[in-house]
Amino acid sequence: MKDVYVVGGALHPAGRHYDKNIDDLAAAVLDKAIADAQADIEALFVASSTAELGNKQQLLGVYVLESLGLDKIPVFRIENGDGSGGAAVVAAYHALRAGEYNCVAVVGVDKPNDVLSNQQQDIYATTLDTHFERYFGFTPLSYAALMAKMYLKKYEYKYEDLARWAVLMHAHGAGNPYAYFRRPVKLEDAVNSEVVSEPLRLYDVGPLADGAAAAVLCNNKKKDGPRILSVTTSTNAVGFNARNEYDVLYSLEEAARSALKKAGITPRDIAAAEVHDSFSIFGALALEGLGIVKRGGALAALREGDLPVNLSGGFKARGNILGATGVYQVVELAWQLMGREFKRVEGNYGVVHSMGGVDRVSTVIVVGL
Amino acid sequence: MKHESVPIYWRNIPQYYRLVAKRCKKCGAVHFPPVVRCRCGSKELEDLELPKEGKLVEFTVLHQVGTDFLKQKPLVVGLVELSNGVRVVGQIVDAQVEKLAPGAKVEVVFRRVVADGKHGLVMYGYKFRPVGL
Ligand SMILES: [Zn+2]
Numbered sequence: 454m455k456d457v458y459v460v461g462g463a464l465h466p467a468g469r470h471y472d473k474n475i476d477d478l479a480a481a482v483l484d485k486a487i488a489d490a491q492a493d494i495e496a497l498f499v500a501s502s503t504a505e506l507g508n509k510q511q512l513l514g515v516y517v518l519e520s521l522g523l524d525k526i527p528v529f530r531i532e533n534g535d536g537s538g539g540a541a542v543v544a545a546y547h548a549l550r551a552g553e554y555n556c557v558a559v560v561g562v563d564k565p566n567d568v569l570s571n572q573q574q575d576i577y578a579t580t581l582d583t584h585f586e587r588y589f590g591f592t593p594l595s596y597a598a599l600m601a602k603m604y605l606k607k608y609e610y611k612y613e614d615l616a617r618w619a620v621l622m623h624a625h626g627a628g629n630p631y632a633y634f635r636r637p638v639k640l641e642d643a644v645n646s647e648v649v650s651e652p653l654r655l656y657d658v659g660p661l662a663d664g665a666a667a668a669v670l671c672n673n674k675k676k677d678g679p680r681i682l683s684v685t686t687s688t689n690a691v692g693f694n695a696r697n698e699y700d701v702l703y704s705l706e707e708a709a710r711s712a713l714k715k716a717g718i719t720p721r722d723i724a725a726a727e728v729h730d731s732f733s734i735f736g737a738l739a740l741e742g743l744g745i746v747k748r749g750g751a752l753a754a755l756r757e758g759d760l761p762v763n764l765s766g767g768f769k770a771r772g773n774i775l776g777a778t779g780v781y782q783v784v785e786l787a788w789q790l791m792g793r794e795f796k797r798v799e800g801n802y803g804v805v806h807s808m809g810g811v812d813r814v815s816t817v818i819v820v821g822l
Numbered sequence: 823m824k825h826e827s828v829p830i831y832w833r834n835i836p837q838y839y840r841l842v843a844k845r846c847k848k849c850g851a852v853h854f855p856p857v858v859r860c861r862c863g864s865k866e867l868e869d870l871e872l873p874k875e876g877k878l879v880e881f882t883v884l885h886q887v888g889t890d891f892l893k894q895k896p897l898v899v900g901l902v903e904l905s906n907g908v909r910v911v912g913q914i915v916d917a918q919v920e921k922l923a924p925g926a927k928v929e930v931v932f933r934r935v936v937a938d939g940k941h942g943l944v945m946y947g948y949k950f951r952p953v954g955l
Contacts, residue, residue, distance in 0.1 A: 588935065590894070
């Protein structure tokens with residue numbers, strides 16, 4: 454089996470990009486990633502959560518290639534909801550490992566701001582069971598709130614303990630030139646923000662943002678790009694009503710266990726993690742699911758001070774770019790290990806956690822120098 | 823979502839109106855929403871109408887809603903454990919939120935879920951109402 458390296462990458466700043474169509478936004482960032490890699494790509498893997506529902510475009514990859522004048526390149530569209538990005542990297546990784554291609558690109562793009570905010574809620578809610586959850590008005594936020602409520606009670610935390618997540622994310626986001634929000638916030642700002650689904654407040658929610666990210670992955674090590682040591686995707690095919698516990702991310706636990714084992718590392722070796730904190734509680738549960746802290750210990754660890762998690766600012770500060778986010782995370786992590794655009798992390802291993810829906814599918818990607 | 827699909831609604835009426843679940847004939851596990859294969863491996867499943875009373879496990883008051891629920895916002899939504907132990911999620915209605923707490927007794931009520939403006943089609947389903955609060 455061939456090794457897989459992150460040879461090139463590019464990010465578009467997260468934000469409100471009313472001036473660009475979805476295919477053009479993706480094309481711009483893909484063009485930069487290819488130039489960065491100085492390699493010809495043989496296939497394109499496209500991650501998007503809502504291109505059809507929000508932007509009215511199927512076959513997105515073809516239009517991205519057309520925009521760049523690239524013909525005859527195979528395209529594969531991956532949709533795993535807001536976990537599409539991680540899954541697309543997995544698909545690309547397997548194609549390279551098998552030796553089918555030498556160099557491929559993964560582009561992630563989503564433009565939630567092409568529709569109104571209530572329509573965004575409609576669309577995001579289709580990551581839930583459309584017939585028995587979304588139909589009755591549930592959204593991912595409502596489930597995150599229920600899980601947060603049960604977690605805070607079970608481990609006897611105050612809301613303030615959870616609000617520290619947003620403070621940490623904004624502190625990190627201030628160092629990310631591609632983040633939606635690049636300013637620090639105070640704990641009191643988070644604690645006094647508007648209640649959106651109690652106990653969660655506005656600062657517990659990663660704001661939906663437009664954006665695109667691209668990575669070029671190749672079989673040969675080139676320049677100083679890090680290697681993808683392992684990938685695992687796992688699912689939690691159990692309805693929210695039938696879960697055993699509400700304070701654990703089952704899809705992540707399995708993906709993390711498997712990916713770390715394949716990479717031959719332990720949670721202690723993780724120098725940096727980019728996790729799927731679409732809602733603050735998921736960030737806390739992801740720290741526990743990766744084994745970085747023990748179950749119930751995430752908010753206590755947060756109280757102690759800084760953690761090397763989401764140096765990008767996470768979903769709260771970088772933004773929630775839905776299906777593109779997993780590709781952002783892989784590029785961000787690669788750059789953190791290389792000391793490019795970000796301060797170099799102290800260590801040689803990092804992990805990405807990309808999740809679709811409310812703990813329905815998780816991908817863990819281990820990257821090492 | 824604006825303009826829900828009529829065929830999708832129509833085919834889910836047994837669940838929306840009467841909470842028809844599937845029970846595995848082999849191991850007795852009850853599945854709601856219905857499945858075609860039990861986790862034990864058996865495909866021998868029979869319809870089972872779920873009980874219409876239970877208790878609240880947890881709830882939240884949701885202020886950011888989709889287009890169909892703008893007029894009903896905020897929505898009280900939660901997790902309910904029915905008297906046979908099967909859990910179901912749904913809206914909690916007619917509740918004084920400040921009195922609502924885990925363990926509260928609830929009953930199933932039949933209510934309007936979506937009033938589709940353009941086609942005038944009204945869609946119904948189960949919701950939960952606190953008892954004795
Ligand atoms: Zn069974």
